[in-house]
Amino acid sequence: MSPRPVSILRFVLATGALALTGCVNPFIENYVGTRQTATEDPIRVVAKTDAPRLGTSRFSTQMEIGSLPGDAEARAAAAEVGAGSYWWRFAPTFSAGNESATIGAGSGRVGTTDPFGPAFGEKTIKWYEFEAVFYAGPPARDD
Numbered sequence: 691m692s693p694r695p696v697s698i699l700r701f702v703l704a705t706g707a708l709a710l711t712g713c714v715n716p717f718i719e720n721y722v723g724t725r726q727t728a729t730e731d732p733i734r735v736v737a738k739t740d741a742p743r744l745g746t747s748r749f750s751t752q753m754e755i756g757s758l759p760g761d762a763e764a765r766a767a768a769a770e771v772g773a774g775s776y777w778w779r780f781a782p783t784f785s786a787g788n789e790s791a792t793i794g795a796g797s798g799r800v801g802t803t804d805p806f807g808p809a810f811g812e813k814t815i816k817w818y819e820f821e822a823v824f825y826a827g828p829p830a831r832d833d
Contacts, residue, residue: 716759717767717778717822720749726772726826732765733775735829744773747822750783764822773824780820 723745747767751758758780768776 715763715767715770716749716751716820717747717764718770720747721745721767721771721824722747723771723824725770729769729772729774732768732773732824733828734761734765735775735777735825738777738823739825739829741775741830742826744771744824744826746824747778748820750817750819752816753818758818759820767822768824771824774827775825775829776822777825778820778822780818783817783819 723743726744761778764776764778
């Protein structure tokens with residue numbers, strides 16, 4: 691099978707999986723920008739570029755039993771808005787929304803491992819910030 695049908699099949703499976711689960715794509719839900727005709731095979735770039743942008747998506751979400759939005763959702767959003775390429779990232783956020791670590795019973799030790807996220811110092815990471823940039827065309831190629 692040539693690479694083009696395989697990538698189209700991957701896109702169809704990713705969007706189909708989202709449709710079957712009934713989940714709303716947070717990259718689309720928080721999208722701000724313009725749209726063009728949907729694309730079949732947007733390309734992920736490894737860093738932000740100065741290419742013309744269609745729009746962006748920024749949001750924070752809580753990790754729920756180990757599931758966070760990922761590349762499949764970002765790619766599906768890029769295809770839906772008609773982006774030729776896209777970039778995205780996520781990072782843990784330390785805020786009032788995070789739980790403070792608890793003092794270990796009897797030991798006076800501060801910090802425990804939360805079953806829903808890793809603990810660092812006195813904060814448990816449960817919230818993550820996401821950012822995505824959707825570009826109008828494919829990435830520039832170095833010839």
